[in-house]
Amino acid sequence: MLFIKRLITAFLDALFPNKCIGCDAIIPKGESVCAFCLENLSKTNFDTRCKVCGNLKKECNCKYHIFHFTGATAPFYNDGTAQKIMYAFKFNRKLHFAKFFAERMVISVKSDFYGTDFDCVVYVPMALKKELKRGYNQSRELAKEVSKILNIPLIENALGCNGKRFPQHKTKLKERFANVKGMYFPNVSLSGRNVLLVDDIKTTGATLDECAKALFKAGANDVYCVTGLISKRKQKKR
Ligand SMILES: [Zn+2]
Ligand SMILES: [Zn+2]
Numbered sequence: 001m002l003f004i005k006r007l008i009t010a011f012l013d014a015l016f017p018n019k020c021i022g023c024d025a026i027i028p029k030g031e032s033v034c035a036f037c038l039e040n041l042s043k044t045n046f047d048t049r050c051k052v053c054g055n056l057k058k059e060c061n062c063k064y065h066i067f068h069f070t071g072a073t074a075p076f077y078n079d080g081t082a083q084k085i086m087y088a089f090k091f092n093r094k095l096h097f098a099k100f101f102a103e104r105m106v107i108s109v110k111s112d113f114y115g116t117d118f119d120c121v122v123y124v125p126m127a128l129k130k131e132l133k134r135g136y137n138q139s140r141e142l143a144k145e146v147s148k149i150l151n152i153p154l155i156e157n158a159l160g161c162n163g164k165r166f167p168q169h170k171t172k173l174k175e176r177f178a179n180v181k182g183m184y185f186p187n188v189s190l191s192g193r194n195v196l197l198v199d200d201i202k203t204t205g206a207t208l209d210e211c212a213k214a215l216f217k218a219g220a221n222d223v224y225c226v227t228g229l230i231s232k233r234k235q236k237k238r
Contacts, residue, residue, distance in 0.1 A: 022081030102145030186218030
């Protein structure tokens with residue numbers, strides 16, 4: 001029986017080989033990304049990004065909007081293989097990538113927010129209906145790992161979400177800020193705390209900013225943001 005089982009496994013492996021998420025190269029079973037793709041992920045650069053909004057300095061959004069959070073950072077740009085990995089994590093239940101991103105997000109936090117003592121980690125909440133459908137909130141999964149690595153407590157459900165989070169990718173900068181206005185509210189007191197806010201992708205920063213506002217309402221002293229990816233694309237003012 002064992003022999004037949006092995007034969008079937010070998011047959012299926014030959015028929016459906018394990019492929020790299022980035023380039024489709026055949027890679028060993030259990031792995032997700034090949035060494036070449038891992039090496040060539042679109043990493044953000046400490047020297048060329050704005051320390052407040054996290055964008056490239058030449059694409060800085062701070063001139064269009066005064067952000068409430070003190071700073072935002074991310075290890076990767078929202079393109080190429082890094083984006084494919086994030087989508088696999090976010091939409092295809094590849095939850096092991098939470099650790100992959102968290103390890104790199106922590107490095108960004110330590111370099112960009114050097115010397116800041118964080119009291120807690122929180123995450124951007126999802127509308128309940130959406131979370132039930134997906135089965136998990138990817139931002140919470142990232143926050144759990146970030147909290148573990150940094151050894152800073154995670155506060156579950158620190159923020160609540162008022163209904164629907166609009167798909168933000170097709171709207172203009174001003175609309176994005178309007179779409180999320182009043183969407184988040186605090187569930188706990190964060191009096192005097194320095195908060196590290198975690199999300200999966202930062203595009204304009206509208207969601208993070210709205211969450212930061214809610215965190216300040218809860219009494220937070222300072223709010224810093226870290227995401228797995230940050231969009232490089234320039235946002236036009238309207
Ligand atoms: Zn590859
Ligand atoms: Zn900026």
